[in-house]
Amino acid sequence: MAYLETAAQFYREVAQTPEVGLCCVQSTPLQLPGLKIPCKMQEMNYGCGTTVHPTELSSQPTVLYVGVGGGLEALQFAYFSRRPGGVIAIEPVAAMREAATRNLEIAATENPWFDTSFVEIKAGDAFNLPVADAAVDIVAQNCLFNIFEPEDLTRALLEAYRVLKPGGRLQMSDPIATRAIPEHLRQDEQLRAMCLSGALTYDEYTERIINAGFGQIEIRARRPYRLLDSQTYKLEENLLLESLDSVAFKVAIPEDGACVFTGKTAIYAGTESLFDDSAGHLLQRGIPAAVCDKTAAKFAALKPGEIIITDSTWHYSGGGCC
């Protein structure tokens, strides 16, 4: 797979000479009390969103972080795990492992709570994770899986599924494309390595996650990311890339399909005080209840006008039932 070698060469270069703004995004890096992120680490923020969701990290999870980059998110996860080996970071590019190690050593001098043993950096790649089956609570990757060809993306998703404990979570941030990226760009290995031409559409991306076995997906953020303008990229029309932050759960896929939460709510506006669908959804009159897209579609068909479905916010933060 020649394109993976092109990517490795690219990340060797940006490990040695940080490329500030390679993946810069429309959100402020996560600040936490008592956490100081070294400047060098910030310069090497090669993510396109965030995979660190603070409200769900209180149980000191074991995190497997794939594609460590400069170590920024590994440090953020370590802030919560705070124990030796709490974060295992996998990285195939030696220069990147060395850069992350140096950055984490600086972090240890600037953060009294942090010890470098909290992040164990290992050689390896997304297709052969050097950990046992069902060993970790969280697998995280930021702006990496989008560079994979679709079949390789599936391999990486299956590998993440393998190492997660039952109920474990795959926390990802990746660019997605608002329409299919034309072949001449998809074949451009350098653009792919730069996270600009490997992106799938939202439907293709979520379908591959579900096909790997994940029974529930939550969309945590969806934002504009980059414009592939028609002139530079030889396109008939401009093509917008978005960044998508998601959390996929290793739970069984329900018989009627996976639950994907995108921030829709159902509001019962009928004449009773409650609506009970006898399938686990209880709607109190006038009070929005978070529902997955599948349930939203069912309600819209079942009770048009009587149950109002609000639009996807693309910023789901819990409270759903499905």
Ligand SMILES: C[S@@+](CC[C@H](N)C(=O)[O-])C[C@H]1O[C@@H](n2cnc3c(N)ncnc32)[C@H](O)[C@@H]1O
């Ligand atoms: C776009 S950077 C993202 C780095 C980091 N996640 C961040 O948010 O700053 C992609 C990272 O994945 C690494 N990488 C490249 N190919 C990989 C593979 N096949 N498996 C695991 N990591 C890979 C790169 O060397 C680089 O560190």
